[in-house]
Amino acid sequence: xxxxxxxxxxxxxxxxxxxxxxxxxxxxxxxxxxxxxxxxxxxxxxxxxxxxxxxxxxxxxxxxxxxxxxxxxxxxxxxxxxxxxxxxxxxxxxxxxxxxxxxxxxxxxxxxxxxxxxxxxxxxxxxxxxxxxxxxxxxxxxxxxxxxxxxxxxxxxxxxxxxxxxxxxxxxxxxxxxxxxxxxxxxxxxxxxxxxxxxxxxxxxxxxxxxxxxxxxxxxxxxxxxxxxxxxxxxxxxxxxxxxxxxxxxxxxxxxxxxxxxxxxxxxxxxxxxxx
Ligand SMILES: [Fe+2]
Ligand SMILES: [Fe+2]
Numbered sequence: 001x002x003x004x005x006x007x008x009x010x011x012x013x014x015x016x017x018x019x020x021x022x023x024x025x026x027x028x029x030x031x032x033x034x035x036x037x038x039x040x041x042x043x044x045x046x047x048x049x050x051x052x053x054x055x056x057x058x059x060x061x062x063x064x065x066x067x068x069x070x071x072x073x074x075x076x077x078x079x080x081x082x083x084x085x086x087x088x089x090x091x092x093x094x095x096x097x098x099x100x101x102x103x104x105x106x107x108x109x110x111x112x113x114x115x116x117x118x119x120x121x122x123x124x125x126x127x128x129x130x131x132x133x134x135x136x137x138x139x140x141x142x143x144x145x146x147x148x149x150x151x152x153x154x155x156x157x158x159x160x161x162x163x164x165x166x167x168x169x170x171x172x173x174x175x176x177x178x179x180x181x182x183x184x185x186x187x188x189x190x191x192x193x194x195x196x197x198x199x200x201x202x203x204x205x206x207x208x209x210x211x212x213x214x215x216x217x218x219x220x221x222x223x224x225x226x227x228x229x230x231x232x233x234x235x236x237x238x239x240x241x242x243x244x245x246x247x248x249x250x251x252x253x254x255x256x257x258x259x260x261x262x263x264x265x266x267x268x269x270x271x272x273x274x275x276x
Pocket of ligand 1 (some may be wrong): 024025069071072080189190247248
């Protein structure tokens with residue numbers, strides 16, 4: 001089966017005129033006349049970019065929320081309002097309060113900007129699980145990803161409280177896994193669980209060793225250099241054919257990946273499409 005993945009929301013835009021960027025991520029997965037939306041961006045770009053790319057989101061029946069951050073789930077309300085009710089797959093912890101606490105002590109609320117009950121009233125039919133599960137033909141959700149590597153320490157500025165006392169482990173972070181003839185294709189939101197942790201979990205849960213592509217936000221832009229270098233080493237070991245970085249990958253990590261994987265790394269911004 002062929003799957004087509006199109007980036008609808010990202011921090012940067014490509015050459016397609018009329019599309020716009022925002023800090024966030026969303027991608028459309030299409031196969032055999034069916035479609036699934038992975039994340040929704042912040043809410044200012046999803047519908048406009050989809051319309052510009054002639055992607056009718058009314059026909060999307062299923063939406064995945066990779067985790068409960070505003071830049072991935074904020075567009076859900078607009079989507080429901082304009083395109084009707086949807087089945088929403090997510091981890092049960094997505095509505096927890098969460099904050100980015102800066103070095104200055106200032107705290108920004110970065111959770112989902114709408115209560116669960118409000119979204120249900122707008123047509124959201126939530127399906128919560130923290131387990132690995134199949135949600136479409138050859139399409140899986142990782143569920144909660146075990147944190148096993150010692151070097152994937154993540155983003156140290158994220159907390160469960162505005163005072164910055166309790167570090168947010170972002171247990172709700174999950175990725176989409178597509179089993180293709182060429183190997184696994186991973187679609188990542190922010191990949192707060194760590195890219196190598198996520199790949200290992202996907203390989204173990206599917207029994208497929210080959211990793212053909214990783215696409216989306218890696219959060220390497222918010223992690224230290226040691227994590228970036230260990231991740232580069234691991235990606236080389238997996239012999240990943242396509243590394244398509246978006247969103248929180250950031251300039252520095254993207255440049256490093258481009259240098260290390262010439263011909264395999266590409267910036268996947270708004271309008272980027274890949275068929276696998
Ligand atoms: Fe993000
Ligand atoms: Fe995030």
